[in-house]
Amino acid sequence: MNPSSQPPSYNEAARQGLANPCLQRSLHGLQAHYGKGALALWRTLPDPTLRSRVKARRMETLAHLDRVLEQLADGIRARGGQVFFAATAAEANEYVRELARRQGVRRVVKGKSMLSAEIGIDAALAADGIEVVETDLGEYIVQMAGSTASHIIAPCIHMDRQQIGRLFAKHLHIPYTDDPPTLTRAARKALRQHLLTADMGLTGCNFACAETGQITLVSNEGNIRMATTMPRLHVALMGMERIVATLDDQRDLLQLLTQAAALQKLSTYVSCVGGPSPAGDPDGPEEFHLVIIDNGRSRILADPEFREVLACIRCGACLNICPVYGRIGGHAYGSPYSGPIGAVVTPLLAGINRHADLCKGETLCGACRDVCPVANDLPRMLAALRHKLAYGDPGWQVRPQNRLEAIGFKFWQKIVGSRMLYEAFFKFFRALQRPFTGQEEMIGRLPGFDGGWTGGRDLPPLASSSFRERWRQVHSKNRPSCAEKESEEQRHGG
Amino acid sequence: MTLFQKLSLCKPTPVSLFIPCLVDAMFPEVGEAMVRVFDRLGIPLLYPEGQTCCGQPAFNSGYRHEATVVARRFIDLFAGAEVIVCPSGSCVAMVRHHYPELFQDDPAMLERAVAIGRKTFEFTEYLVDVLGVTELGAVFPARATYHDSCHLARTLGIREQPRQLLRHVRDLHLVEMASADTCCGFGGTFSVNYPDISLALVDEKIDNILKSGADTVVGCDVSCLMNIRGRMTRRKEAIQVLHIAQVLASAEHA
Amino acid sequence: MEDNQTLFLNRIRAALGNGDKERIAWEELAAPIDDSAVLQALTSRSREEQLLLLRQLVDMAGPLHLEVHVCASLTEAASSITAIAKDSKPEFSSSKEVVIHDHPLLQALQLESLLTEATISTHLTRNYDPEVRQHTVNASIGITAAAWGIAESATIVQLTRPGQPRSTSLVPSIHIAVLELANLVATLAEAYALIRQEPDLGSLVLISGPSKTADIEGTMVHGAHGPRAMHLIVLTGEPVDDKRA
Numbered sequence: 005m006n007p008s009s010q011p012p013s014y015n016e017a018a019r020q021g022l023a024n025p026c027l028q029r030s031l032h033g034l035q036a037h038y039g040k041g042a043l044a045l046w047r048t049l050p051d052p053t054l055r056s057r058v059k060a061r062r063m064e065t066l067a068h069l070d071r072v073l074e075q076l077a078d079g080i081r082a083r084g085g086q087v088f089f090a091a092t093a094a095e096a097n098e099y100v101r102e103l104a105r106r107q108g109v110r111r112v113v114k115g116k117s118m119l120s121a122e123i124g125i126d127a128a129l130a131a132d133g134i135e136v137v138e139t140d141l142g143e144y145i146v147q148m149a150g151s152t153a154s155h156i157i158a159p160c161i162h163m164d165r166q167q168i169g170r171l172f173a174k175h176l177h178i179p180y181t182d183d184p185p186t187l188t189r190a191a192r193k194a195l196r197q198h199l200l201t202a203d204m205g206l207t208g209c210n211f212a213c214a215e216t217g218q219i220t221l222v223s224n225e226g227n228i229r230m231a232t233t234m235p236r237l238h239v240a241l242m243g244m245e246r247i248v249a250t251l252d253d254q255r256d257l258l259q260l261l262t263q264a265a266a267l268q269k270l271s272t273y274v275s276c277v278g279g280p281s282p283a284g285d286p287d288g289p290e291e292f293h294l295v296i297i298d299n300g301r302s303r304i305l306a307d308p309e310f311r312e313v314l315a316c317i318r319c320g321a322c323l324n325i326c327p328v329y330g331r332i333g334g335h336a337y338g339s340p341y342s343g344p345i346g347a348v349v350t351p352l353l354a355g356i357n358r359h360a361d362l363c364k365g366e367t368l369c370g371a372c373r374d375v376c377p378v379a380n381d382l383p384r385m386l387a388a389l390r391h392k393l394a395y396g397d398p399g400w401q402v403r404p405q406n407r408l409e410a411i412g413f414k415f416w417q418k419i420v421g422s423r424m425l426y427e428a429f430f431k432f433f434r435a436l437q438r439p440f441t442g443q444e445e446m447i448g449r450l451p452g453f454d455g456g457w458t459g460g461r462d463l464p465p466l467a468s469s470s471f472r473e474r475w476r477q478v479h480s481k482n483r484p485s486c487a488e489k490e491s492e493e494q495r496h497g498g
Numbered sequence: 499m500t501l502f503q504k505l506s507l508c509k510p511t512p513v514s515l516f517i518p519c520l521v522d523a524m525f526p527e528v529g530e531a532m533v534r535v536f537d538r539l540g541i542p543l544l545y546p547e548g549q550t551c552c553g554q555p556a557f558n559s560g561y562r563h564e565a566t567v568v569a570r571r572f573i574d575l576f577a578g579a580e581v582i583v584c585p586s587g588s589c590v591a592m593v594r595h596h597y598p599e600l601f602q603d604d605p606a607m608l609e610r611a612v613a614i615g616r617k618t619f620e621f622t623e624y625l626v627d628v629l630g631v632t633e634l635g636a637v638f639p640a641r642a643t644y645h646d647s648c649h650l651a652r653t654l655g656i657r658e659q660p661r662q663l664l665r666h667v668r669d670l671h672l673v674e675m676a677s678a679d680t681c682c683g684f685g686g687t688f689s690v691n692y693p694d695i696s697l698a699l700v701d702e703k704i705d706n707i708l709k710s711g712a713d714t715v716v717g718c719d720v721s722c723l724m725n726i727r728g729r730m731t732r733r734k735e736a737i738q739v740l741h742i743a744q745v746l747a748s749a750e751h752a
Numbered sequence: 753m754e755d756n757q758t759l760f761l762n763r764i765r766a767a768l769g770n771g772d773k774e775r776i777a778w779e780e781l782a783a784p785i786d787d788s789a790v791l792q793a794l795t796s797r798s799r800e801e802q803l804l805l806l807r808q809l810v811d812m813a814g815p816l817h818l819e820v821h822v823c824a825s826l827t828e829a830a831s832s833i834t835a836i837a838k839d840s841k842p843e844f845s846s847s848k849e850v851v852i853h854d855h856p857l858l859q860a861l862q863l864e865s866l867l868t869e870a871t872i873s874t875h876l877t878r879n880y881d882p883e884v885r886q887h888t889v890n891a892s893i894g895i896t897a898a899a900w901g902i903a904e905s906a907t908i909v910q911l912t913r914p915g916q917p918r919s920t921s922l923v924p925s926i927h928i929a930v931l932e933l934a935n936l937v938a939t940l941a942e943a944y945a946l947i948r949q950e951p952d953l954g955s956l957v958l959i960s961g962p963s964k965t966a967d968i969e970g971t972m973v974h975g976a977h978g979p980r981a982m983h984l985i986v987l988t989g990e991p992v993d994d995k996r997a
Contacts, residue, residue, distance in 0.1 A: 014692075015692060015694065015695075018692070018694055018695050019694050022694055022695070022698055030969060030970060033970055034970060064781075065781075067768060068768075068776055068781055069764050069768065070761040070762075070764040070765050070768070070770065071775065071776050071778070071781060072781065073760075073761060073764070074757075074761060075778055075782075077757060087757070088756065089756045089757045089759075089760035089761075090756075090760075091756075091759065091760060091763070139977065140967075141965045141967040141968070141976060142965075142967035145967070145968075158966070158967060158970070159967065160967055160968070161970070164969060165968055165969050165971075168968055184968040184969065184971040184973050185973045185975075187968060188965060188968065188973040188975065188976060189975065192975065192976060192977060192980075193844075195977060196844070196977070199977065200889060200923075214782070215782055216953065218955070224963065224964050224965060224976065225963050225964070225965045225976035225977045225978065226922060226963035226976055226977040226978020226979070227976070227977040227978075229918070229922050229957065229977075229978060230922060230923075230977055230978070233918045233919055233922060234919065234923075244760075244764070249781050249782045250782045250785075251944055251947070251948060252785060252944070255940055255941065255944050258940075259940065269812075269904060269905035269960075270905045270907055270940070270958060270960050271960070272816075272959065272960050272961055272962075272963060272964060272978070273957060273958070273959060273960075273963075273978065274957065274958040275955070275956075275957045275958075276955060276956050276957070277955040278955070281912075281917075281955075282912075282914070282954065283880075284879040284880040284914055285879070285912070285914075285917050286877065286881070286882075286884035286885040286888065286917050286919065287885070287917045287918050287919045296760070298760065298763065302763045302764055302766075302767045303767070305764065305767040305768065306766075306767035306768070306769075327680055327681045327683070327699055327702075328695055328699075331695055331698040331699065332695060364559075364687075364688070364691065364692075365688070365691075365692050365695070366685065366688065367648070367681050367683060367684065367685025367686075367688050367696075367699075368558065368648075368685060369648040369652070369680075369681035369685070370648055370649075370652040370653060371648075371652070371680075371681070373652070374652060387557070387558070387560070389560075390558070390559060390560030391560040391561075391562050392560070393560055394559065394560030394561045394562070395560075395561075395563070409559065410561070413555075413556050413559065413561040413564045414564065416555070416556065416564065417556065417564040417567055417568060419550075420519070420550040420551040420553075420568055421550075421567065421568065421571060422550075423547065423548045423549075423550060426550045430523055456689070456690035456691060456693040457689060457690050457693070457728070459693050459697075460693060460696075460697040460729060460732060461697070461700070461725070461728030461729045461732055462727075462728045462729075462731045462732050463728060464524050464525070464724060464727070464728070465524075466523050466524060467523060467524055467525065467526050467527075469526065470522050470523055470526055471517050471521060471522040471526035471529040471530070472517075472522060472545075472547055473526075474526055474529075474530060475529075475533075475545050475547070476547075479530065479533050479543075479545075480545065483542070483543065
């Protein structure tokens, strides 16, 4: 990831998101419709085993990733396409820059690609004086605003129509309007010229199909079709895990993707390409380049705890169901990948300590696991990341994140390891809390580390007597079963 | 109720009570309510007094070593139990789903962890699925709505059982709130470390409770209820926040 | 480039712990599929069943803003297309122009004379014709013949072939696709069985209506970068072409 100057902390950025009424409204609408809609879809699938079957097939493909990539490369080359394997973001950027240099590229039109943001290719090309134009409407708008996407599928969900209207009035020199059809028409007109005259189209890749030697590109706007048909060069960036073996696999994944992302049977356009246009064809491209990128994915592949995350098809459904994402928005994640998937994949790609807040800043409610089309267990992986942060992990270059917390839990273990200590502690705090209990016996303010709770909530006090005390004094009397067991317990507990 | 279940009630299996630390220290009345319900059903009860915690707080924060030590103690403590019942979905999820994770590399302990998971039940799950009981003679006049806690609903798949029990409570009118199973924002230390987000979530939960027209909200996990109630009183809303055991234990002359 | 690939794939093999293992045969990962049952079911579908599929297509097309015109004959189809062209307003230029795929089905419609009568110029997208691109950019309507239609999602399948380029269904503001009823299948799975039979499969695109976006405040707008309107002419009369148009 390429951070600019010091980015705001997760909590700071979350507060900004919480204070944005347009974001709150938009995300609420998005989640009510698409998130809940996806859950409803899964409940009524004609084949209830589809998701687990597809997941199993994804894992099988990943288990033979080298073979599948090899087959794909052969297929692309047989179609006259070129394939470059980039170990790092830098290698990928250098390849594309070199190609652009060689071919005299002055203008690039882009289809939406999270991977392109991950490797920072826009900045790399701009440094060579190449004009890079985002053509997906949402990406076009955030590019115009000098900002970044906040949702995988709906990049400018955090902006309202008035903001966009002002932006277009300023940059496209049209009279101010906040009418979405009018604004869309203005963008359509402005981008058409770019799309028809650009030298290179730069896209991502939803998934590649090894059997057919083609990549699949999914869209509704038609900009990706334009960017891959009109310019003389097409470069497709592909995360190495975004690949299926057969056409049937591709079909399963395609239908899951469009349903999970936007409740669609199919998106408006599904394009399959694998090489340059045939001779005699009036359309481009003359050259097709597939750049297959690792950039940290092989490390994830090697770890059985995290390999599963590579099955992700980037549908965005987890964003559409996550209550935390729904309140804070995508910018709080400080990464092109936001939401639950971003919380797992960003630390794994860009540093676990660096993104500790992403590992810990969720409630592990499990809604993402329920909605994921490929049944990824994101909460399990978040728990695994927290485990690494707790003690450190040399394999992943993690150092313990919070020594105070670690000491706290060592202390906690001692207390709960002995009923006597536990009760002593309880009695001690019960005495201590008396000055703090106020209205309705609730604690209104607690100094120190617990201010996080009492800032907005009352805290119930410790009870006047614990359950165990009440059991002993009241409930255990006259129970025949207890007399025998009690002596047994005395040997275990204490 | 099946014949097997009817027979079970004639010679009922003694239940070992697993009382979560929060219930023990802050909401003992919830434990007491559960005892009253089992007494009404004539279920013999045991309470291993050495119990403290299942280890969930440490596990959720990543401190698996500490969680394992505590889990081992729990497994030893409840080794002799025939059946273990707990008024908390998250604690049962810890024992059933995460204890085996903690002992992956220890085959002997793994076996014991799996075994204890099989005999540990959440309170409403035990009543409805094992004992086959939905009618407890409870009376609780209220317009009540039910909050699905995350571990209970998603990890354990328990959604219908609490609702069935509530529907059989006399004078209780059950209304569904919008997004009943959306997280209340507790998440353990999340509530303290990410308070603004946590508050936004609990506020939305409370708004949904208010919109439902209920005067009472019922749940099966005191951690959620503590979170909701804490914010409720701060907002000076008069809605009652109760654990389902307290509703089920109430009777004509309560 | 070879070196790059070897290094890259070796890193993956190491990550998988496959370093010393033998290279797996492709057939083990990708067992060949037997489509014969599906294809048999397709060829034995009755006209009534095809018409039911058409009804399903029409139902699915509505919300997608795909306008379906059911035409019993070539003449009817040709006059529907001419009516669409007459009613249309050019978006990016002052004159109306139409580009047409070089396809026997479209030839049979004899559109050129009808359109010329309405002062609408036409240009065939012949292979190796250097003028096609400019005509496509100037055109306000692109007419193609669909290889197949898919009823469950109101989708057409466009295969790129000589004289049938991709830009025709993409660059002009309005896209008119022509489909024979016999080429309408029920599901994506059936379409894929047919795609698997194609020798020399080139690029292809599945199209389900005109372009759209909901990026601004989640408000759906039809007409983004691809065509802003799409018409599907379904010929229910005697088949002109066999299935492998």
